[in-house]
Amino acid sequence: MVSDPTPSCEFVADVLAGRTRAVARLMTRAEAGTDECRPAMAEIYRHTGRAHVVGITGVPGCGKSSLVTAVTQAIRAEGRTVGVVAVDPSSPFTGGAILGDRIRMGDLVGDPGVFIRSMASRGALGGLARATLDAVDLLDAAGFDIVLIETVGVGQDEVDIVRVADTTVVVSAPGLGDDIQAIKAGVLEIADLHVVSKADRPDANKTVTELKQMLMLGLRDAASWRVPVIATSAETGEGIAELLAAIDKHRTHLSTDGNLADRKRRSAEARTLKIAEDLVRRHYAARRDAATDALIDQVSNRKLDPHSAARQLLGTLNSEITS
């Protein structure tokens, strides 16, 4: 809540030492969007890049939370540590949110090697919240080996996760016939791994076959990563070990064929542009005065074209943003 009596910078050492309270508190401040936490977050950023960031996405009801829980348990069984950032949608009407992913992650609570953070999307599109990556940075810097991002289960037309995760897992549930079509349209090509959840259901095999057929149609060149389709059941544990092995293998693949650097760079670019865009929007929203109103009026009255107006606007905002 509100401005902080403890300067955020004082938390940095504690975050790097992996202290839960400091990690959690700095996440809250980053999420609140206070500029005061920026120096601390800048320092944190210099200590990131070590964790394997895995995005898990899929339509609502496909079993993402259960899968995250099962995968986390498998990772923990090997002794590695896990951070989880679970994003749920905010209400477009009230701005509030009910974040329910923890219901399914109950078995993970109490293990110091697991840190779970629920986050509201707050109107952001693409399945992530604005502060999701700040949270990922904090978990990375705090020393968690793998960071899982569970995206909002929205339609998959705009998927940010692929631009920021090292490995993207797309989850489909059996029996969601129409959604297969949606997958075909948008998500097929973004997946590094496909998971068909609820494999204990009778119709799971059909979905696996359908997905495999679609993947054949869009076959990439032989040297590149072959996207596996893995059937899992969070209930029986089927396929979870296989999935974890595939996640690890993908990371190895990235680092051996040089793609990892490309991905990291792609992520840096996407993130920087996104923040720039947000900054412009926020500063514009905060400013909104007679001068900007007049500018918009001119465009509205056809006295000025929108391109010229945008350039003028950027000129005006520029000094404020960079000061």
Place this chain on the structure above:
Amino acid sequence: MTSEDDKIRVLIAKVGLDGHDRGVKIVARCLRDAGMDVIYTGLHRTPDEVVSAAVQEDVDVIGISLLSGAHMTIFPRVIELMRDADAEDILLLGGGVMPDEDVVELKAMGVAEILLQDTPPAEIVATVKRLVEERGPR
């Protein structure tokens, strides 16, 4: 520029074995509709799970609902764990069915407020806002 996304975070939990979640879900919905971020942990949680989740989620408020009559066992344990976790700046609220004398005792122990059955939703929202404001920034 200051924060624009400054929201009250509330963790809502059912602790113990009873499954009466009609009230707690209405509370979650009302708090969301008042613009808060509500983390709902589901049923049958232990005090350890609740406190550990609250610290990771860095919430302003923990709301525990309980209709099994075990409140005099469970709340003291939660308070003890909050103390151990250095999380006493989190406000603890209780809800459910309990006798008035227990309410007095729980408040003396450090529960910020007890919201009994039939507390109107608007009053619950107002109470959370007031308590967070009174506590101030942290």
Place this chain on the structure above:
Amino acid sequence: MTDDNRTNSQNAFDGMALEQLEQTHAEWEQGEVASFLARQPEAKTEYRTGSGWPVQRTYTALDVADTPLEDIGLPGQYPFTRGPYPTMYRGRNWTMRQIAGFGTGADTNQRFKYLLSQGQTGLSTDFDMPTLMGYDSDHRMSHGEVGREGVAVDTIDDMEALFDGIDLTSISVSMTINPSAFILYAMYIALAKRRGYDLNALSGTIQADILKEYIAQKEWIFPIRPSVRLVRDCIAYGAQHMRRYNPVNISGYHMSEAGASPIQEAAFTMANTITYVEEVVKSGVPVDDFASRLSFFFVSQADLFEEVAKFRALRRVYAKIMKERFGAKKPESMRLRFHAQTAAATLTKPQYQVNIVRTAYQALAAVLGGCQSLHTNGMDEAFAIPTEEAMKLSLRTQQVIAEETNVTSVVDPLGGSYYVEKLTTQMEREIFAILDKVEAMGGTVKAIEDGWFQREIADTAYEHAISKADGEKTVIGVNKYVEEDEDVDIETHPYDPETEKRQIARLHATRSDRDNEKVAALMEELKAVAQDPSRNIIPTTIELVDARASMGEIIETLKGLWGTYREVPVF
């Protein structure tokens, strides 16, 4: 209403009379009603039932003209709208069955004996939360809850104490328990065998209705599919060995308590019923071999006429489902029998004595609706589990209805009321419409997995809370006629803080005084049976509890095989 309905010979009224009535009715609206309204408008612009259905100013033959006469029928005759039996309370009153349970088996045994001495005619057992959830009293999750809200039962030794000195062949015993029901059922059977009873002489009911747990009450242990199998096993075992016992009590009550409207309560209960019947039939038991032992449990709410219509519609719907969908042949297989309980959610802390009055009217609705047994809530239940005094008063409430009001002299006394018949038919149609919807979603289990029922109930509960908060829905003493400085002085049921210790000591004594090798061997057998869904789990469970295995031991073993259920988050 169409013309063919009117001319249909099955209807109660001929077309000419109806046409005339329609005209008279229109004249009345334009004449008496209009001039009266001009002088004094009605208090509200619209009037609604508890389900939220708008109701008319009055009802006439026009409103029942499209209800086929044979759908109304006569008591004890298909489709049983007017009652499951032809003579109803003229032959025998409903069973007055006050639920009781607290502390240890011996503690509750005393309360049972007291209630029987006061004229109660059936027993009903409430278990504590650990027992309901399948935890032994010494499990860490049980801490603080042992014997608090019900009686603690860990082993058959507790069952012995619970029914000590009570002849189980001469009184029916109901046990309210769900995910762990099959174990209690096994303990009851093992106890009966030890006492040398003929199992066919036992009458009573075990709730064992797991589907409504996922939907509403949230007492679950295992995932849905193995849980439904356990219910199937209870029913199938009963069909074979216990002619007079109800091995399942399919319940709408808890859905109502979680916020469901009367129509949702009725329809969702029927959806669950269909699933159970399908499961048992699939396992090879013919429908007529077990359907007569299915029993039901509904709430009796405040809106008296709607509740009566609900009970009547449920009987009609059930009869049609069993006959048409499942091809039942015996009338007993189509006859819905139910236990009713007044609505605990309507009880208030402020001015708590008013609860006696509320409960009395709700009880009357159950009786006018033709219940087979009834529990009336205690006035103090918004504070704690009821005291002996409060239970006596609620038993007396039933006795007043049975013995002073004469409502029991006539079978289905509200039958033929235009309003009640209209509501009954409306309810029936809406129930079938909802059942079609569930079917289209892929059936009950799928709809539960998708959180559909849960969301429907949460929405109704939310609307109810809002309309209560803004005073639209009156609750005396809470949002109307409030006494500002009310000083509630009430003596509540005391909880003995030593209960937990006493009970754990009993459990440990049992564990150290049994053949542990035998228990371990039977536990292995249980695992084998559990992993083969075609087998019935009850016989091995009976052997296990008879060897004094504890409930928690059995449940933990099965958790290892089946895992546990996690809810679908729905708000």
